[in-house]
Amino acid sequence: MQNKTMANINELKRMASQVRRDIIRQTAGAQSGHPGGSLGCTDFLVALYFHIMDHDPSFNMEGKGEDLFFLSNGHISPVWYSILARSGYFPVSELSTFRALNSRLQGHPATHEGLPGIRVASGSLGQGISVAIGAALAKRLNQDDKLVFCLTGDGELQEGQIWEAAMFAPHYKLDNLILTVDWNGQQIDGPNEEVMSLGDLPAKWKAFGWEVMIMENGNDMDTVVRTLEQAKTKAGHGRPICILMKTEMGYGVDFMQGTHQWHGKATNEEQTADALSQLEETLGDY
Amino acid sequence: MLDQIKDTGKKSTRDGFGAGVLELGRKNPEVVALCADLVGSLKIQGFIDEYPDRFFQTGIAEANMMGIAAGLAAAGKIPYTSTFANFSTGRVYDQIRQSIAYSHKNVKVCASHAGLTLGEDGATHQILEDLGMMKMLPGFTVINPCDYNQTKAATIAIAEHDGPVYLRFGRPGWPNFTPEDQKFEIGKALHLSEGSDVSIFATGHMVWRAVEAARELEKGGISVDLINIHTIKPIDEEAILTSVKKTGCAVSAEEHQRNGGLGDSIAQVLIRNHPAPQEYVAVNDSFGESGKATELLDKYGLGVADIVAAAKAAIKRK
Numbered sequence: 204m205q206n207k208t209m210a211n212i213n214e215l216k217r218m219a220s221q222v223r224r225d226i227i228r229q230t231a232g233a234q235s236g237h238p239g240g241s242l243g244c245t246d247f248l249v250a251l252y253f254h255i256m257d258h259d260p261s262f263n264m265e266g267k268g269e270d271l272f273f274l275s276n277g278h279i280s281p282v283w284y285s286i287l288a289r290s291g292y293f294p295v296s297e298l299s300t301f302r303a304l305n306s307r308l309q310g311h312p313a314t315h316e317g318l319p320g321i322r323v324a325s326g327s328l329g330q331g332i333s334v335a336i337g338a339a340l341a342k343r344l345n346q347d348d349k350l351v352f353c354l355t356g357d358g359e360l361q362e363g364q365i366w367e368a369a370m371f372a373p374h375y376k377l378d379n380l381i382l383t384v385d386w387n388g389q390q391i392d393g394p395n396e397e398v399m400s401l402g403d404l405p406a407k408w409k410a411f412g413w414e415v416m417i418m419e420n421g422n423d424m425d426t427v428v429r430t431l432e433q434a435k436t437k438a439g440h441g442r443p444i445c446i447l448m449k450t451e452m453g454y455g456v457d458f459m460q461g462t463h464q465w466h467g468k469a470t471n472e473e474q475t476a477d478a479l480s481q482l483e484e485t486l487g488d489y
Numbered sequence: 490m491l492d493q494i495k496d497t498g499k500k501s502t503r504d505g506f507g508a509g510v511l512e513l514g515r516k517n518p519e520v521v522a523l524c525a526d527l528v529g530s531l532k533i534q535g536f537i538d539e540y541p542d543r544f545f546q547t548g549i550a551e552a553n554m555m556g557i558a559a560g561l562a563a564a565g566k567i568p569y570t571s572t573f574a575n576f577s578t579g580r581v582y583d584q585i586r587q588s589i590a591y592s593h594k595n596v597k598v599c600a601s602h603a604g605l606t607l608g609e610d611g612a613t614h615q616i617l618e619d620l621g622m623m624k625m626l627p628g629f630t631v632i633n634p635c636d637y638n639q640t641k642a643a644t645i646a647i648a649e650h651d652g653p654v655y656l657r658f659g660r661p662g663w664p665n666f667t668p669e670d671q672k673f674e675i676g677k678a679l680h681l682s683e684g685s686d687v688s689i690f691a692t693g694h695m696v697w698r699a700v701e702a703a704r705e706l707e708k709g710g711i712s713v714d715l716i717n718i719h720t721i722k723p724i725d726e727e728a729i730l731t732s733v734k735k736t737g738c739a740v741s742a743e744e745h746q747r748n749g750g751l752g753d754s755i756a757q758v759l760i761r762n763h764p765a766p767q768e769y770v771a772v773n774d775s776f777g778e779s780g781k782a783t784e785l786l787d788k789y790g791l792g793v794a795d796i797v798a799a800a801k802a803a804i805k806r807k
Contacts, residue, residue, distance in 0.1 A: 265565040273560075314592045322563040323592045330588050333553045337560020337568075340545065344521070344566070364584070367553035375545075 209253040216424050217485035218289065219249045223455045224488060225285035225298055227478045230469040233302035236310065239465035240356060241282035243387050243422070243450040248286045250427045251352060255435065260291035262319035270349045271338050273323065275331020276356035276385065277311040278467070283320075284308050288489070292320035295489045329362025331355055332382060336372055339380040350438055353382045358390030361399050366411075372443040373412025380443040381434050382413075385421070387452045389463035404447055413445040421448035422455075456481055490682040491707060491715070494700055500637035500665045502658035502694075503601040507532025508637075509644025510569055510599075514540050517567065517648055523558055524571045525551045530660075531571040531601050551576045552584050558596045559588035567648055568596050574603035574657055575616040578623060589653050590626040596653050598623075599644070602660045603633075604744035605772070605789055606694055606782035615777040615785075621749025623655040624722040630654045630675060631722040633743075633751075635696035637665040639719060642673035650675055657693065659744075661782040664697045667717075676720045678728035684712035687800045688732040691742040692718045692751045695770070695791060699742050702796035711800065724754045730762055738803035739767040742796050744786070747771040766806035768799035 209215050222245050230236035252258065256270035263269075274283050281301065288295045293307070300306035307318040311326030323334050335353035342349060359365065372380055384404070392398045401407075408415045414437050418430040427448075434444050452466065453459030456478040459470075470478055513520050514536050521543045522536050528546070537544045547554040551572055558568035570577065577600035578585070589596045600619065607615045624631045630652060634640040640658045647654045667679075681696075682703060691699035696717045703713040714732045718725065733739050739759065741752035752769040759765050772789050786792060 264563065266563075267565070271564075323559055323594070324587050327583050327587045330552075330556045330559075330584055333556020333584075334560035334563065334588055336553075337557040337562070338564045339560070340557065341561050341564030341566050344542065345564075364550075364552040364556065367547075367550035368556070371547060371550065371553055371557070374548075 212424050215249055219245050220483045221486040222285045224482045226281040229281045229298055229301040231475040234469045236281055237278040237467045239452040240279040243452045243454050244385050245282050246422050246424050246427045248282055252286050252290050255431045272352045273331045273335040274325055274354055276359055277325030280312050287320035298489045328359040329364040332368035339377050351380050355384055357386045369411040376441050377443045378439050378441050383446040383448050386447045387450045389452045391466050408445045414442040416446045418446050418448040421450035494666050496664035496666050499662035501662050502640040503532050505637035505640030506644050506658055509641040511535040513645045513648055520567045522569045523554050525554050527572050551581045555581045555584040556588050559594045562594035562596050569599050571599045574600035574619050575614050578619040590629055597647050599656045601658055603657045605777045605785040606659050606661045608782045609779050611779040612776040617746045617772050620721050620745050632720050633657045633693040634719045636667050638669050639667045642671050646673035663694055676723045678725035679717040681715040681717055684714040686712045687804050688714045688736045688739045690716050690718050690755055693744050695742040695744055698793050701793045705797050706800055721751055726758045729758045733765050737807045738765055740799045740803050742770040747773050766803050768803045770796050770799050
């Protein structure tokens with residue numbers, strides 16, 4: 204079991220810098236993929252896998268006795284692949300196969316090729332919370348007191364299935380479930396508010412019966428760690444937990460930051476060099 | 490052999506499902522059930538009474554139900570989802586495709602009120618496209634049992650199969666004629682009678698109608714090789730080929746669209762191995778309507794007389 208391998212915030216920040224390099228290099232290498240949301244969620248996933256969750260990189264599908272994570276917004280696979288590889292689920296060198304023929308690192312995460320660390324495919328949006336609920340129910344049946352984490356995008360909240368799941372979890376008092384929404388305000392066609400406004404998100408989740416937390420800066424490692432630790436203390440109190448995490452799409456690379464333009468586009472050679480020059484190679488590139 | 494087939498009384502296939510899931514629940518603690526506000530229709534109150542903690546009511550939210558089932562399966566449970574066939578397939582096709590089929594999750598999608606025999610509720614609920622949709626999903630097993638006993642046996646047997654299954658059954662009371670103690674083997678067609686002039690392959694409720702048609706044909710001196718295809722996928726190629734090599738022609742009978750159902754699966758087997766004349770008894774590119782189950786089958790070309798006529802047409806084309 205691997206947990207709290209990095210208790211130190213500086214260590215987590217160094218990992219985040221390396222993960223961001225991995226994201227740029229994977230998407231540049233494949234000349235496709237989704238760097239924007241990946242960069243924005245890097246700090247969250249680093250904190251989750253290297254500080255918050257008890258998890259076992261030798262990987263057992265059923266995950267009994269471990270905390271589990273489900274990624275609903277599967278298009279940010281580059282950040283998850285980097286985190287899984289650097290946690291020890293599979294060799295870091297495999298990141299070079301991202302989106303290539305015969306790779307286990309499919310464009311969107313899949314179990315089909317047997318990539319360790321992934322329990323269900325995602326990519327078609329809106330399905331992850333339901334799956335996480337299923338895993339959380341199984342933990343309850345098994346009297347397993349570990350937690351289930353799930354990440355969704357914010358644009359993804361436009362899917363109807365999300366609100367079916369939002370209704371279900373409080374009805375079943377599923378208090379071993381911690382959902383995080385990547386609230387970066389952007390989606391492929393532009394800002395959420397222009398494409399399809401999400402309205403008062405905190406009020407909506409509260410009204411559905413969730414314990415709502417707002418993470419004001421999901422790109423500040425101290426804030427991320429503190430909020431997630433707090434969320435864990437709220438587990439077991441009769442309600443599912445929803446963290447609305449404000450991030451910036453493209454965080455860490457100045458020309459990619461705060462715009463939807465890099466949602467699903469890879470950097471060219473020059474842009475890649477520029478991006479990598481802004482991200483310190485802390486742990487060695489793959 | 491036809492003489493030995495006896496209707497022991499009408500019972501619905503959905504009642505067979507309810508009885509099966511209860512018996513299975515007692516045997517296998519990993520089995521859990523889900524339902525989207527149709528507990529009474531799916532006949533699973535018995536399971537709920539004995540195992541309230543292993544049942545999850547999702548409300549009218551089928552997409553969520555499929556996702557939850559995938560999550561339960563990822564964590565090692567064997568979830569049985571239950572709702573009408575219409576809401577078990579087309580309504581949630583993408584959820585099933587990504588979270589269950591592509592992710593190879595051990596979910597049993599159990600679907601009642603399939604086809605025209607749903608009756609009075611009409612075409613909104615009478616799905617006739619589900620077998621086609623579900624058999625196209627890679628790795629999915631598709632089963633359409635013919636009566637109460639077979640549905641009960643299938644419900645229990647599919648728990649032993651590691652992988653996603655679509656189990657289709659229906660609403661009306663229907664002749665119960667297969668053995669109570671049958672062992673259900675996925676993918677293994679059942680020979681109901683030996684004959685030499687025409688092969689009739691039937692599935693679901695149409696098996697009983699095929700029995701009646703075979704009796705009529707035999708009276709007229711036509712010898713029928715009658716086969717119950719309860720598993721649409723994987724299809725029993727050997728049973729189909731052995732029969733058609735003997736008779737030289739085939740009839741398929743199903744409560745489904747002609748496009749994409751059992752008939753097409755049989756045609757594929759024949760085309761690749763042993764081309765032979767084949768006639769379809771199926772709904773021909775049409776929606777159903779309100780009415781009684783048997784009236785609807787007759788109106789939409791699924792009558793006993795339609796099977797008889799199809800058999801004669803197939804023989805003529807030899």
